[in-house]
Amino acid sequence: MSAISINLISGRTIQQGVAMEGGKEKDKYRKACGIIEMDNEDFKKLGVMKNTNVEVTSAYGSVVVKAIEATQGPHPGVAFIPMGPWANTVVSDETYSTGMPTFKGTPVTIEPAPDKQVLPTIKLMRYNCWGEEQ
Amino acid sequence: MDTVTLTMKMQPELYMEAETISPDQFAAKSSEEIGALPVYMGNEHHTLSDFFDISGNPGKTAADTKIVVSGDLTKVKYIGMKMTGGEVEVLGSPDMYVGAWMAGGTIRVKGNVDSFCGMGMTGGELLIDGNAKNYLGAAYRGDWRGMQGGRIVVGGNAGSDLALFMRGGEIIVNGNVDVHVATHAEGGTVVIKGNAKSRVGGQMVKGDIYVLGEIERMMPSYKYIGDEEIQADGISGTYQVWIGDLGERHGKRKGETIYGKIYLKVKDTGKAAESVRAARKIRLSDDQKKQIKDAFAGKEPGVQEVRAFISDTFGIDIKPMQVSRFIDEMRRKE
Amino acid sequence: MTKTISDVICPFCGTLCDDLVVTVSDDGTKLLDVENACAIGAEKFLHSQASDRVTRPRMLQEDGSAVEVSYDEAIEYTAQLLAKAKKPLMYGWSSTSCEAQSVGSEIAEQVGAIIDNTAAVCHGTTLVAVQNVGIPSCTLGEVKNRADRIIFWGCNPAHAHPRHMSRYSIFPRGYFTGKGHKNRKLIVVDPRTTDTSSLADIHLQVEQGADYELLQALRAAVRGQELTGDIIAGVPKAKVYESAELLKSGRFGVIFFGMGVTQSLGKDHNIDAAIMLTKDLNEYTKFSIIAMRGHYNVTGSGQVLGWQFGFPYSVDLSRGFARYNPGETGSIELLKRKEADAIMVLGSDPGAHFPIRCVREIANLPSVCIDPHITPTSEICKLHVPVAFVGVEVGGNCYRMDNVPIDSRKVVEPPEGMMTDEEFLRAVNTRITEIKAA
Amino acid sequence: MADEYIIRNGHVYDPKQGIKGDVMDICIADGKIVSKVSGKAKEIDATGKTVMAGAVEIHAHVAGPKVNEGRNYRPEDKLFTCKATGKTRMEGGFSIPTTFRTGYNYARMGYTTVMEAAMPPLYARHVHEEIKDTPIVDQGAYPVFGNNWFVFEYLKNNEETNVNAYISWLLRVTKGYALKLVNPGGSEAWGWGKNCDGVHDPVPYFDITPAEIMTGLMKANEQLGLPHSIHVHTNNLGNPGNFETTLDTFRLTEGVKPNNKFGREQVFHHTHVQFHSYGGDNWGNFESKAKEIMSYVNQNKNITIDLGCVTLDETTTMTADGPFEHHLTELNHLKWANLDVELETSSGIVPYVYSPDIKVCAIQWAIGLELGLLAKDPMRTYITTDHPNAGPFTRYPRVFGWLMDAKYRNERLSTFKHSEKVNDATSLGSLDREITLYELAQMTRAGPAKALGLTNMCGGLAPGMDADVSVYNINADRLDGASIEKAFSSADQVFKSGVLVVDNNEIVAEPAKRTFWVDVKVPENKQVERDVAMKFLKYYSMNLGNYEVSDHFAPHPYVIEVDAS
Structure with missing residues (x-):
């Protein structure tokens, strides 16, 4: 097991859309968005099984999500977290003075974190904002 | 050329808009009149003298007026906007829109x-x-x-x-x-x-x-x-x-x-x-790494911040990806 | 007995489908079924029926718990917060009606606020690009009736706008397009293979963040110029030429683009180049370009702000007249730079969709969140005001991604005693007038 | 109950009653002009001032999708043009002002009725939303018909009753006021990147010509007896040599007689004729054909026109003539917005700088004024700038100055960089006519009101008419350009339906404004109902059930009912 560096993008998925409209505080939303989609090749490099929790870290923050195999692929070297609080914990807030953060194209490192949990929405928010206990 | 000196005496609570700091606005005014010129903070109106000590006198026209501004100007926008002549010397690091739409004269920013x-x-x-x-x-x-x-x-x-x-x-x-x-x-x-x-x-x-x-x-x-x-x-x-x-x-x-x-x-x-294309890989020495770590101890710096620091301090430019990895490294070691 | 309501507008995405059929109970209090909607739209309608829905305002306490308060208290709190602030930010507006947005503008004028919508993190850079180079565009019906060349650039309608391809872009048969899908050539530009790219005649798997290079190369290729390099932004040069020829040979083409370009490196420049490509292609054939707008009424907010203040988003009213520069007056910059001193959020969820640094700033400011549901934003704001659900429990005008206005319908009653956002805003506006007069 | 007012001792100009500057009092009660008021009436002293009816704008682009796109895509139009007023809603914009500024500025100039010149039916809801947010002035909007697929098919098949039924339906569901035609056929051709350059060029795939479209709709308009005639921007706008297309268009009206109960005498209104009066065959030998155009207009009483005067400003052009805007962006390389609307129309927007240093711009300026000065019947020739195309409407007072003061006009003419070439290409320098205050009232009040079929309602000061009144600080003794511009830019007092809305040059009230629309009754027509349902199902992107503009978009409607059943 070792850390890998990868380019992170975020965006919509239909599961994210459905879960979002069904209630962001619900567990379904965590399951739809608290994930990172990676390619087989990248799984091999990382040396973990699919559906393992990983810690994603960028210059902007760090978050635990579940690594799953990309449903839409292949795209080695590019990982995808659906738009939502998990992605936003690590995406780049650099705007180049356009007002728009760089939601797509943040360099991140991924490390296995099988013992850490993917936080539910509200807990994640509170932890991120006020450092409340996990 | 006559000189007016503005020294910041109070930091604004929010960002301040001070397009009135311009030789065109100051020319031929008394220091009371200059002090009464408006500056804006959000939806509030204030005057220059609320934030600055003002000394000296302007010339009759913009062209023979020099303004020296000093203090922590990081929350001051629009210095020298639309100026047509004269001089503005800024001893500090002002915020956005310095010299926006300027048509003449000189602005020198020391920061x-x-x-x-x-x-x-x-x-x-x-x-x-x-x-x-x-x-x-x-x-x-x-x-x-x-x-x-x-x-x-x-x-x-x-x-x-x-x-x-x-x-x-x-x-x-x-x-x-x-x-x-x-x-x-x-x-x-x-x-x-x-x-x-x-x-x-x-x-x-x-x-x-x-x-x-x-x-x-x-x-x-x-x-x-x-x-x-x-x-x-x-x-x-x-x-x-x-x-x-x-x-x-x-x-x-x-x-x-x-x-x-x-x-x-x-x-x-x-x-x-x-x-063209070939990106030369620059390595940071351990000493340099330590300097960076110390500078950002206890902070959560962004990539651009660290990159700017590296560029300013060591005069080298490294790729954001490399900076990002370095920040990760720092964090992991903490 | 049940009632069936047809021609219902879906308040999810900018596709703004208006052919839904909704079945409700005879007394109009329960929504029983939704037909024709995509999975997301159906979920949105059904969510209004959730049994655990919050129906009264809640105030966040020191210990992190939330205490129910009356609407009157919520109105007072909101009015005081806005009236006292020196530079309040009023953000959101994309999931509400134009009528409510209009009341929001009145409040923003009164308190000298910055009013911004979700274009800030969505198609804001598109609007900037349009300001730089214009936009040759058309309505979605034109695409249906005429288009034989379709490009999806940096967007994935199969996931984000599920009915777009069947209603307007790929499958429908229109006046001049009787053969439907068969006579349409599809190019998808995406760094990933996606469920949309799998339908494409050509998939240009662009290197992530290099759309600008690819677009300018395409433009040069359309002009018959020689390109430098064998692989252009991850795409073989030959494929760039092939794509250019395919585009020029059509009779009517359209580029749809999404977050893949607005949020990647280059941002407005990517769209700028895509618009210029469209303009160039009009020298050979007919071409249009349409932004795949996200929220169902983010376009409407841009329209309302446009006719009232002259700018589509990030409008700064603090000086008594409207100013605009998203790199300064946009919500992300304001929060990052700590320029605002209070925030009101309505019809959006920055808590879930802003970068973490900005979310933290919201959590630290005096704040109000007006939203039908519990969201990450409602949980970090000092006050959460639940309101009736626009497009389901209250009607109002909305604008589709091609700026076509459609009046959304009320299909079911909101839970008893709940205010609509328009009513709540009017009450706040009245109260602010009183505070300011005192 | 509205206040009573008496405006004392002003010089009154009212072509409706033939009053030419007589000193008299104007009385207002219950929102109307009355012959006398009670002792409680408030007095306005207009001694030495000019009193006219509220002015009527017959053609301007002030509301709707392309206007708003123009606003949104030109942030630079708002740079340094805005000030805090604190009293009214915030105002912004120069060439395309916000809705609030639009309403206030018209009112400040003494305008009280403003027609939006082009409403794409699919976007009618948007137009009405903006009208609702434009304070003070009464408004109506002209839905575009000239590139509509239903119209094409019915006209091609000579199905007159179906055309009439469709017109009646579309006016009702869009809450529209009159039939607008823009580049008939050409805007549809633009759907394929093509155009119709002349009135006999067939429309691709539809087997009909612009001439047939114009003739067909003109006849339908008279059969239905609508308040306004068809309102036309013909083919080939803005090109050297296009005056022949314009004359071809005019000739279509020969022998057609007006039929209506509204006192309207024309069967055809041609808009912004300045853009249609060009000679030469390239920009090098570009010249004025104002004389040829006006000699035709002067002789044919069934035509009215408006001028479209160039004001020499940086402005924003916008028209439902999609191909023209593409042509323009190819010329000046400035940002181009285009919007094609399914089954109905197209449109485009391009910023434009009318520089006095550019020969063509100066000639265009001259042509607009020539047309006005060559008009023999001011009741049929109306002053516009085709706002914002030839210049913003806020420049009307300057145009008045040029038309009313030959010296002022010639000073401008002689200081152009290419003034000699302008003199060669136009006859403006040889025209010494000065429009009088009475003629101005004809060209801005009584005339447009009559052409719109509103002659008994506005544009005049006869008892019983709506009390729309403007008081200007000027009189016939001092009609120099600068004074004219100053006085007409900012009226001393303006009344809208009896409410004092401008006092001492400032907005003081914003009463509810009305939306005019026309409801024509025709016999039930199942065929058209079926056709509409079928086309919506197959070709529109919106459901028929969501197309009609519901009543809350026009909260204060003024519906003109016409019975053609």
Whole structure:
């Protein structure tokens, strides 16, 4: 097991859309968005099984999500977290003075974190904002 | 020339808009009148004297008025906006829009400036000793008339969108620049003495860009047409000449198509072509790493922040990806 | 007995489908079924029926718990917060009606606020690009009736706008397009293979963040110019030329683009180049370009702000007249730079969709969140005001991604005693007038 | 109950009653002009001032999708043009002002009725939303018919009753006021990147010509007896040599007689004729054909026109003539917005700088004024700038100055960079006519009101009419250009339906404004109902059930009912 560096993008998925409209505080939303989609090749490099929790870290923050195999692929070297609080914990807030953060194209490192949990929405928010206990 | 000195005595709670700090506004006024000039903070109106100690007297006209501003100016916007003459000396690092739409006179900033400085400038000189952020000498949103005249000199680095929609005048950057240089330019000259990244001269119709360092990634819509012996801001040498942007429309003069031109300095080794694209990997020494760690101890710095620090302190530019990894490394070691 | 309501508008995405059929109970209090909607739209309608829905305002306490308060108290709190602030930010507006947005503008004028919508993190850079180079565009019906060349650039309608391809872009048969899908050539530009790209005739798997280079190369190729390099932004040069020829040979083409370009490196410049490509192609054939707008009424907010203040988003009213520069007055910059001193959020969820640094700033400011549901934003704001659900429990005008206005319908009653956002805003506006007069 | 007012001792100009500057009092009660008021009436002293009816704008682009796109895509139009007023809603914009500024500025100039010149039916809801947010002035909007697929098919098949039924339906569901035609056929051709350059060029795939479209709709308009005639911007706008297309268009009206109960005498209104009066065959030998155009207009009483005067400003052009805007962006390379609307129309927007240093711009300026000065019947020739195309409406007072003061006009003419070439290409320098205050009232009040079929309601000061009144600080003794411009830019007092809305040059009230629309009754027509249902199902992107503009978009409607059943 070792850390890998990868380019992170975020965006919509239909599961994210459905879960979002069904209630962001619900567990379904965590399951739809608290994930990172990676390619087989990248799984091999990382040396973990699919559906393992990983810690994603960028210059902007760090978050635990579940690594799953990309449903839409292949795209080695590019990982995808659906738009939502998990992605936003690590995406780049650099705007180049356009007002728009760089939601797509943040360099991140991924490390296995099988013992850490993917936080539910509200807990994640509170932890991120006020450092409340996990 | 008569001088008025403004010394900041109170930090504004929010950001402050002070377009009244301009020789045109000060000229022929008493110091009471100057002190009563409005500054704005959010939806509140204040006066200059609420925030600054004011001494000295202005000249009769803008041209014979000098203003010296000092203090922590990081929350002061619009210094020297629309000025037409005289001098402004800024002893500090002001926020956005320094010298925006200026038409004449000189502004010298001893520190750094934020974004949108020299926007829509038509004349005069804007001299920045430190770094400038994004949209330096650019056009206001939607305007096809960016910088049209005058001169901007940056001692350090400049950010992205330098010289957007430039139509005339000259910008010299002694350090490096970020992405998008002279996009949509239809005239003017940009000299970059350090390195550039990508999107140099994108959508340029006309104008000249000189790069004395390297370009990390040349636009695929530029074409190399040969070498020339020329001078750029007094630095002579062999330069590769690239024309473009071939994706853009171009006018003709005397039957000949006029392109935008990028002049890329050929290194003393006689090589330049490889410098395009080839990103040289720079390693930080342990000592340098320690300095950076100390500088940001207990903070959560962004990539650009750390990168700027590295560039300022050690004079080297490393790729954001590398900086990002370094930050990760720092964090993991904590 | 049940009632069936047809021609119902879906308040999810900018596709703004207006052919839904909704079945409700005879007394109009229960929504029983939704037909014709995509999975997301159906979920949105059904969510209004959730049994655990919050129906009264809640105030966040020191210990992190939430205490129910009356609407009157919520109105007072909101009015005081806005009236006292020096530079309040009023953000959101994309999931509400134009009528409510209009009241929001009145409040913003009164308190000298910055009013911004979700274009800030969505198609804001598109609007900037349009300001720089214009936009040759058309309505979605034109695409249906005429288009034989379709490009999806940096967007994935199969996931984000599920009915777009069947209603307007790929499958429908229109006046001049009787053969439907068969006569349409599809190019998808995406760094990933996606469920949309799998339908494409050509998939340009662009290197992530290099769309600008690819677009300018395409433009040069359309002009018959030689390109530098064998691989252009991850795409073989030959494929760039092939794509250019395919585009020029069509009779009517359209580029749809999304977050893949607005949020990647270059941002407005990517769209700028895509618009210029469209303009160039009009010298050979007919071409249009349409932004795949996200929220169902983010376009409407841009329209309302446009006719009232002259700018589509990030409008700064603090000086008594409207100013605009998203790199300064945009919500992300304001929060990052700590320029605002209070925030009101309505019809959006920045808590879930802003970068973490900005979310933290919201959590630290005096704040109000007006939203029908519990969201990450509602949980970090000092006050959460639940309101009736626009497009389901209250009607109002909305604008589709091609700026076509459609009046959304009320299909079911909101839970008893709940205010609509328009009513709540009017009450706040009245109260602010009183505070300012005092 | 509205206040009573008496405006004392002003010089009154009212072509409706033939009053030419007589000193008299105007009385207002219950929102109407009355012959006398009670002792409680508030007095306005208009001694030495000019009193006219509220002015009527017959053609301007002030509301709707392209206007708003123009606003949104030109932030630079708002740069340094805005100030805090604190009293009214915030105002912004120069060439395309916000809705609030639009309403206030018209009111400040003494305008009280403003027609939006082009409403795409699919976007009617948007137009009405903006009208609702434009304070003070009464408004109506002209839905575009000239590139509509239903119209094409019915006209091609000579199905007159179906055309009439469709017109009636579309006016009702869009809450529209009159039939607008823009580049008939050409805007549809633009759907394929093509155009119709002349009135006999067939429309691709539809087997019909612009001439047939114009003739067909003109006849339908008279059969239905609508208040306004068809309102036309013909083919080939803005091109050298296009005056022949314009004359071809005019000739289509020969022998057609007006039929209506509204006192309207024309069967055809041609808008912004300045853009249609060009000679030469390229920009080098570009010249004025104002004389040829006006000699035709002067002789044919069934035609009215408006001028479209160039004001020499940086402005924003916008029209439902999609191909023209593409042509323009190819000329000036400035940002181009285009919007094609399914089954109905197209449109485009391009910023434009009318520079006095450019020969063509100066000639265009001259042509607009020539047309006005060559008009023999001011009741049929109306002053416009085709706002914002030839210049913003806020420049009307300057145009009045040029028309009313020959010296002022000639000073401008002689200081152009290419003034000699302008003199060669136009006859403006030889025209010494000065429009009088009475003629001005004809060209801005009584005339447009009559052409719109509103002659008994507005544009005049006869008892019983709506009390729309403007008081200007000027009189016949001092009609120099600068004074004219100053006085008409900012009226001393303006009344809208009896409410004092401008006092001492400032907005003081914003009463409810009305939306005018026309409801024509025709016999039930199942065929058209079926056709509409079928086309919506197959070709529109919106459901028929969501197309009609519901009543809350026009909260204060004024519906003009016409019975053609």
